[in-house]
Amino acid sequence: MADKSNKLSENVPGPYYVDEECIGCEVCVDTAPDNFKMAEDGTHAYVYKQPENDSEKELSEESLASCPVDAIGNDG
Structure with a gap:
């Protein structure tokens, strides 16, 4: 489970975040490209x-569920 005390600094404020456990696999970026990006160094x-509609929320939740290292959190 993602740890909100280890959120990456690039995350915009809001309920969804990625923490320091991220391994850069790009699953979330592929699943929800309107909400997740890769860092410049990859x-x-x-x-x-942050998700602004039901579709974006669904894809962000799918990203959270698909993350192989549980680095995505939702405090919403």
């Missing part, structure tokens, strides 16, 4: 835009 992903 080492990790982060939330660059």
